Amino acid sequence: MRIPELLLPAGDMESLATALLYGADAVYLGADGPNLRARAAGFGGGVLAQAVAAAHAAKAKVYVCVNATPRQQDLSLVRQGLDQAVEAGADGLIIADPGVARLAARHAPGLPIHVSTQANTRNAEALAFWRDFGATRANLARECAAREVMELCAARDADLPGFELEVFAHGAQCMAFSGRCQLSVHMTGRAVNEPGRTACMGACAHPCRYEYRLRSVIEERKREGSDAWEVLESWTDAPAAPGGEPWTQYLAPQDLCLIWQARWLAKIGVDCLKIEGRTRSSAYLAVVGDAWRFALDSLARGEFSPRTALAELRHAATRPLTAGLFGADPRRTIPGLDLKSPRSLPLLRVLSPSDSITSGPAWEVELKGTFDPARPEGLTLILPGLRRPVLGPDEYRLERPDGLPLTAGHPGVRAVLFCAHPDVRPGLFAR
Numbered sequence: 001m002r003i004p005e006l007l008l009p010a011g012d013m014e015s016l017a018t019a020l021l022y023g024a025d026a027v028y029l030g031a032d033g034p035n036l037r038a039r040a041a042g043f044g045g046g047v048l049a050q051a052v053a054a055a056h057a058a059k060a061k062v063y064v065c066v067n068a069t070p071r072q073q074d075l076s077l078v079r080q081g082l083d084q085a086v087e088a089g090a091d092g093l094i095i096a097d098p099g100v101a102r103l104a105a106r107h108a109p110g111l112p113i114h115v116s117t118q119a120n121t122r123n124a125e126a127l128a129f130w131r132d133f134g135a136t137r138a139n140l141a142r143e144c145a146a147r148e149v150m151e152l153c154a155a156r157d158a159d160l161p162g163f164e165l166e167v168f169a170h171g172a173q174c175m176a177f178s179g180r181c182q183l184s185v186h187m188t189g190r191a192v193n194e195p196g197r198t199a200c201m202g203a204c205a206h207p208c209r210y211e212y213r214l215r216s217v218i219e220e221r222k223r224e225g226s227d228a229w230e231v232l233e234s235w236t237d238a239p240a241a242p243g244g245e246p247w248t249q250y251l252a253p254q255d256l257c258l259i260w261q262a263r264w265l266a267k268i269g270v271d272c273l274k275i276e277g278r279t280r281s282s283a284y285l286a287v288v289g290d291a292w293r294f295a296l297d298s299l300a301r302g303e304f305s306p307r308t309a310l311a312e313l314r315h316a317a318t319r320p321l322t323a324g325l326f327g328a329d330p331r332r333t334i335p336g337l338d339l340k341s342p343r344s345l346p347l348l349r350v351l352s353p354s355d356s357i358t359s360g361p362a363w364e365v366e367l368k369g370t371f372d373p374a375r376p377e378g379l380t381l382i383l384p385g386l387r388r389p390v391l392g393p394d395e396y397r398l399e400r401p402d403g404l405p406l407t408a409g410h411p412g413v414r415a416v417l418f419c420a421h422p423d424v425r426p427g428l429f430a431r
Contacts, residue, residue: 001266003300007063007166008289009278011042014349016051018282019060021427022384023293026061028094030278033081034068049088061091066104067116069097082107094139095119101133112136117168122148124155127163137164139274142174145325146261153269164271169262170288170313171276173253173324257313257321257334259306262295283346283368286382286429287316294386307336312386315343315431345369346382346429348398353426354416356403363417363424369431371398371409381421382429391419 008024010016019027029051030042043051048064055062064085070078078100085093086108093111095101096118104113115121115130115138122141130138140149149167156163256276258265265273273296275288295309313321320333333339347369354362379391396419398406406415417424 003296004270005272007272007274011278015282015285017427018285020058022286022289024060028063030065031081032084033066033078034070034074052088063092063094064090065094067094067096067118117142131160131163139166150268166272167270169258169273173256254320254322256324259310261326263304284316310336344431346431348430350426350428356416361420365415365417367409367413380431383423
């Protein structure tokens with residue numbers, strides 16, 4: 001059994017540093033070319049070369065996303081993105097469109113092509129087509145069920161040895177075929193031909209996550225009298241929040257989590273497990289990346305411990321977690337998830353050593369959450385390897401940059417952390 005590559009997202013330099021610190025084998029990111037995270041800060045201009053250098057210094061790879069389905073007027077941007085990836089020394093390209101792949105063969109002939117999940121690859125003939133086209137890896141369609149993934153791994157082993165298969169293992173799911181939803185155009189008034197403003201060009205408005213109120217229900221029935229479809233409405237516990245009236249999210253799928261399936265995915269020969277989230281926060285990435293790194297490392301040691309990783313993943317879960325099409329019921333919450341205990345969100349990120357004149361180790365930090373000086377639980381360091389030492393209230397303190405005690409703080413506020421723990425270093429998070 002080969003341990004799959006852990007592929008983490010990077011939406012900006014802070015997220016990149018977080019992914020590398022918390023165990024990424026490789027990162028995927030967007031540069032100047034069209035990609036499916038148009039709102040992420042990305043790595044345009046000379047920033048991509050800096051990102052690649054940082055990743056290579058950490059012995060990680062960088063895959064540049066050029067995975068949109070561009071229109072004719074976007075092809076100049078595609079060429080620009082391909083040239084940029086080559087100049088920066090990237091390790092591969094993530095591509096969904098055959099035209100982009102054809103351009104890559106000319107503009108970036110030395111870079112491996114990884115087929116994006118947006119290509120919706122779900123049969124062995126499609127894998128062979130992409131292999132013949134020069135691709136070395138395919139991220140299987142998110143619409144694949146567990147049996148389909150197993151059959152594709154077997155077909156690959158029989159007919160396409162050496163061709164790599166990648167599977168999304170954690171993060172948001174799409175309620176349509178990945179990258180092809182048109183609700184953004186229909187519900188937000190975006191022009192269909194407006195460059196960069198549709199889901200297939202990375203600017204999805206996520207209407208499946210909108211809050212809706214039910215005004216009427218129409219039940220449609222088949223001729224034999226059975227239900228043709230039904231709407232399942234989940235009411236909030238507080239009907240007055242957040243929209244002022246009762247609301248629900250009719251279209252929103254739960255988030256995917258295949259932590260229980262990690263050993264099985266490795267056993268059948270999946271080469272890479274991909275974590276969704278280039279627009280997620282670096283704090284989210286620290287928790288999720290560390291939990292998955294721990295799970296795969298424990299698998300390599302023969303001590304697979306998904307329940308331990310799951311206990312950490314719940315802190316980053318903003319929606320219920322499900323095994324999706326890998327489970328018997330896509331709507332069922334995965335077992336072992338504690339939904340009653342409160343989540344503990346990251347409070348701060350360590351930036352650099354402080355030049356404070358006060359004796360003792362000091363660190364410049366940025367708050368990622370709201371700080372309450374009366375918090376009795378102390379401060380928990382989020383150390384790689386799922387290590388979580390807890391500092392008591394007398395083992396740390398936070399001050400304002402001017403040396404006064406920090407009596408309150410909100411996300412974005414800079415402060416100084418006084419803490420003597422030997423494992424504190426730049427990039428670490430604490431909660």
